[in-house]
Each structure stands twice: as C-alpha cells, then as structure tokens.
Amino acid sequence: MSTHSESHGLTSKLTLTVWAWLLIITGIEVFLAYIQFSVHVMLVLLMGLSLVKAALIIAYFMHLRFEKRTLVLTLIPALVVVISTLSVFFPDSVRLLHMKPW
Amino acid sequence: MANAHAEELRMTEWDGGVLPYSVGHKKLGMWLFIVSDALTFSALLIGYSYLRVSTPNWPTPFHLWPSIAFSSLMTFCLLSSSLTMVLGVNAAKRNDRVGTIKWILLTILGGVAFMGLHLKEWFNLIHEGITLISNPWGVPQFGATFFGITGLHMFHVFTGVLYLAGMAAGVSKGKYGAEHVEVCGLYWHFVDLVWMFVFPLVYLLSVKMH
Numbered sequence: 001m002s003t004h005s006e007s008h009g010l011t012s013k014l015t016l017t018v019w020a021w022l023l024i025i026t027g028i029e030v031f032l033a034y035i036q037f038s039v040h041v042m043l044v045l046l047m048g049l050s051l052v053k054a055a056l057i058i059a060y061f062m063h064l065r066f067e068k069r070t071l072v073l074t075l076i077p078a079l080v081v082v083i084s085t086l087s088v089f090f091p092d093s094v095r096l097l098h099m100k101p102w
Numbered sequence: 103m104a105n106a107h108a109e110e111l112r113m114t115e116w117d118g119g120v121l122p123y124s125v126g127h128k129k130l131g132m133w134l135f136i137v138s139d140a141l142t143f144s145a146l147l148i149g150y151s152y153l154r155v156s157t158p159n160w161p162t163p164f165h166l167w168p169s170i171a172f173s174s175l176m177t178f179c180l181l182s183s184s185l186t187m188v189l190g191v192n193a194a195k196r197n198d199r200v201g202t203i204k205w206i207l208l209t210i211l212g213g214v215a216f217m218g219l220h221l222k223e224w225f226n227l228i229h230e231g232i233t234l235i236s237n238p239w240g241v242p243q244f245g246a247t248f249f250g251i252t253g254l255h256m257f258h259v260f261t262g263v264l265y266l267a268g269m270a271a272g273v274s275k276g277k278y279g280a281e282h283v284e285v286c287g288l289y290w291h292f293v294d295l296v297w298m299f300v301f302p303l304v305y306l307l308s309v310k311m312h
Contacts, residue, residue, distance in 0.1 A: 010188070010192075012189070012192070015185060015188050015189070016185070019181060019182070019184070019185045022181050022298075023178065023181060026174070026177050026178075026181070026298075026301075029301075029302050029306055030170065030174055030306065032306070033170070033302075033305075033306035033307075033309045034309065034311070036311065039154065039155055039307065040155065042306075042307055043151060043154075043155065043307070046302035046303070046306060046307070047299075047302070047303075049302075050298050050299050050302055053295075053298045054295050054298055054299070057184065057291055057294060057295045057298070058291075058295065061184050061187070061188055061287075061291045061294075062287075062288055062291045062292070062295075063284075063288075067123070067124070067125065068123055068124045068125075070122065070123055071123040071124075071125060071130075071133070074123070075133055075134075075137055078137070079137050079140060079141070082141055082144075083140075083141070083144045083148075086141075086144055086145055086148050087148055089152070090148065090151070090152060092152075093151075093152045093153075093155040093156040094155070094156070096156040097155065097156045097158065
C-alpha cells in the first residue's frame with residue numbers, strides 16, 4: 001500500500017519491516033545477555049546492536065533518511081563528535097579496575 | 103508586491119529568505135532539542151558504563167522473571183508505540199483527523215503500559231531493598247545509577263504522554279495540523295531511541311545467571 005500521501009518513500013510495509021527488525025535485534029540482545037561473555041565484550045556487542053537500532057529509528061521512524069542532506073550533516077556529525085569526546089576517558093575504567101585492591 | 107518579490111529573489115538561502123533545510127522552524131527546533139537531550143543521556147550512560155566496567159562486584163539482581171521479562175515487554179510496548187506514531191503522522195498527512203487521533207491514542211496506550219510496567223518493576227526492586235543510596239550488595243552506585251537513569255527516562259515518557267494527549271486534543275479541535283503531529287512524533291521516537299540504550303546497559307548487563 002504505497003500511495004504518494006505516505007511521505008516520501010516511507011510506506012506502511014517499510015515501517016512494519018523496520019519495526020520487525022527492531023524487535024528481532026532486541027531479541028538477539030536479550031539472548032546475548034544469557035551467554036557468559038566478559039563485561040567489555042558484552043558492552044561492545046550490545047552497544048553495536050543498539051547503534052543499529054538507533055540508526056533504524058532515526059533514519060525511518062524519525063524520517064531523517066528522507067530529509068535534505070544539509071539537515072543530516074548539521075545534526076549527526078556534531079552529535080557523533082561530542083559523544084566520542086565524552087567517551088575519551090572511558091579506557092580509564094580499565095585502569096581503575098586493575099588499581100583496585102580486590 | 104513587486105518589491106517583495108524582488109526582495110525575496112535577492113535573499114540567498116542562508117539569509118533566511120527560504121528554509122535552508124526544507125523543514126519548518128518547529129521541526130528544526132525539535133531536532134536541535136533532541137540533539138541536546140541526546141547528549142544529556144549520553145553523558146549519563148557513559149558515566150554509568152564507566153562505573154559498571156570498573157566495579158568488579160557490580161550487582162546482577164535481574165532475574166528472567168520478572169525483571170528481564172518485564173523490561174523486554176516494556177521494550178516491545180515502546181517500539182510498538184513508535185510504529186503507531188508513524189501511522190498517526192501518515193494519517194495526519196492524509197488529513198485523516200479520526201485516524202490521527204486513533205493512532206495517537208494507541209501510542210499513548212503504549213506509553214502508559216510502559217510506565218505501568220516500569221513502576222511495578224521499580225516497586226519490586228524497592229521491596230528487595232534497592233534504594234538510591236543503599237542496596238543489599240553494598241554497591242550504592244547501583245541504585246543511584248539505576249533510578250537516576252531510568253527515572254530521567256520515565257520522566258521523558260511521562261512528558262511524551264502529556265504532549266501526545268495535548269496533541270490528540272488539539273487535532274480533534276482542528277488546532278493542530280500534520281506538522282505539529284510530526285514534531286510530536288519526533289520527540290516520541292527519541293524517547294523510544296533512548297530506551298534502546300538504557301535497556302541493554304542497565305538491564306542486560308546485570309542479569310542474574312542461573
């Protein structure tokens with residue numbers, strides 16, 4: 001059911017497909033939680049999958065894939081750079097772990 | 103009239119003569135708010151992850167039943183409410199007022215179900231002795247980060263439900279059009295997006311193994 005009134009390429013079928021994928025990835029995340037990996041491996045796996053979910057939500061549900069490129073370039077790179085900068089001190093958590101007396 | 107037209111022609115895109123991003127000011131404003139709010143949550147979640155990774159005796163109290171089952175169901179509620187929100191925005195663009203209100207009400211239902219399940223989950227944990235400043239495992243950061251992050255997120259869901267309710271009322275009176283519904287939808291999807299990070303970090307990294 002793809003009519004022109006359904007805004008620029010986001011058809012009901014595509015919306016349902018994105019929703020189904022989001023549920024499938026959530027299922028994979030819950031499954032992964034019950035496999036014994038180290039916390040660092042878990043963190044990387046879960047955040048990797050969550051970034052895929054976030055990208056799907058932003059691109060399709062929030063419609064950004066169908067907006068003008070300048071809007072995407074104004075919003076996304078700045079966000080990525082600042083979040084990366086926030087993460088700069090993260091490796092210190094490992095140092096802290098080894099410094100602790102237990 | 104001729105002067106106004108000439109003036110418009112003289113203005114370049116970035117002088118504000120036309121919309122440089124081809125979106126309305128409300129929508130651009132909501133996007134900028136979302137970017138700033140995303141940074142708030144990023145800071146909280148990165149700070150939490152730092153503590154989580156550097157604390158070897160971090161508590162893992164979440165049993166499959168009820169905590170993980172509840173939080174998975176809550177994820178389902180939010181994802182499905184995002185789906186109904188997209189359908190609501192589509193209905194608004196078709197000028198289908200009844201359809202828009204129907205889909206927005208279903209979205210509210212998803213949000214309320216999320217909050218109900220989450221509060222039940224909170225009370226279960228409080229009953230187990232987990233508070234903001236203490237818990238049975240002696241790692242007080244656990245309760246502080248858990249209630250801090252999920253509390254801020256739940257506050258966003260709560261304000262989102264109020265926003266949606268105001269939107270449904272406005273659409274029924276003919277006060278709000280498709281752009282208003284779309285901007286409201288952006289906020290709702292963002293609340294859903296944040297939960298996609300809160301759920302694995304807070305719940306899935308602390309499951310109780312059998």
